[in-house]
Amino acid sequence: MNSFSDRYKEAGVDVTAGYKAVELMKNHVARTKIPGVVSGIGGFGGLFQPDLGGMEEPVLVSGTDGVGTKLKLAFLMDKHDTVGIDCVAMCANDVVCCGAKPLFFLDYVAVGKNVPEKVAEIVSGIAEGCVQSGCALIGGETAEMPGFYPVDEYDLAGFCVGMVDRKKIIDGSKLAEGDVLVGLASSGVHSNGFSLVRKVFDINEKTVNRYVDELGMTLGECLLTPTKLYVKPILALMEQCEIKAVSHITGGGFFENIPRMLKDGLTAKINTAAIPKLPIFDLLQKEGDIPTREMYNTFNMGVGMCVAVAKEQAQAAVETLKAAGADAFIMGEVVSGGEGVVLC
Structure with missing residues (x-):
């Protein structure tokens, strides 16, 4: 040219x-x-x-x-x-x-x-x-x-x-009490909350190269881990089960994103013990002295996406998602009430 x-x-x-x-x-x-x-x-x-x-x-x-x-x-x-x-x-x-x-x-x-x-x-x-x-x-x-x-x-x-x-179209209109929430594991912090992440860890040329035993790698390597893509697992699940609602857990964590998939009068009851723990979130909370409620209101906390299905399809949904390459697990249920999200 x-x-x-x-x-x-x-x-x-x-x-x-x-x-x-x-x-x-x-x-x-x-x-x-x-x-x-x-x-x-x-x-x-x-x-x-x-x-x-x-x-x-x-x-x-x-x-x-x-x-x-x-x-x-x-x-x-x-x-x-x-x-x-x-x-x-x-x-x-x-x-x-x-x-x-x-x-x-x-x-x-x-x-x-x-x-x-x-x-x-x-x-x-x-x-x-x-x-x-x-x-x-x-x-x-x-x-x-x-x-x-x-x-x-x-x-x-x-x-x-x-x-x-x-x-x-998945729009949450069929969501009902008793439906089960299935989590798809995140790969790490993904791409949200990094203003707080950078403040907590005082991110600079020295700190990104700090090796952290709990992480098994440098801090920078862990934080730069790319966001997990869930497209193919979700499309595979659509072929096998009726997905009633889906939430992508991004900025605002559980408390901002999960209510976006709920109908009025329904609450997501989350069993936090069922969510696989990622060391980076423990490290963030400890070094930043961040209250647990705020952690779940800022980060994905190990859950990149939350899917709601009927109770009788929950186990099949987990198996389908795993077969499609996603680490899936049952993380809670839909209950009546207007609280949005309740951590248990």
């Missing part, structure tokens, strides 16, 4: 670096190609032709999010190939809560300085997240913004579009 501008480069924007970044990311994007992809990257819009076969009333479902201040750890550790997984997971996990199958994803990377190799590394993680959720990466934007971001920092966001037949 015969496109360049020396004066623009003097101002901090190197357009040729952008072209190189696109070339370097093409192989990563190619990994995500699925039936329905019409266009490659580089056009003005990403084209996708959905398969409407078997659907009576197709409904599009969208979700958008970013990675938040977890990116600060990626900067300190100079490791950029996993935060893209977080970005996709924050969007695709939301979309599947409605019962929708994610179709495609677009990203937005804003950098202080466009280093093509770093951008390609970021996109490699986005592509991996798309592969794990079965959707295509059909486009995106890399914006070089000198003076707005430091030269070695960036922001990352994206959005996902999925589709579901209207009659299969």
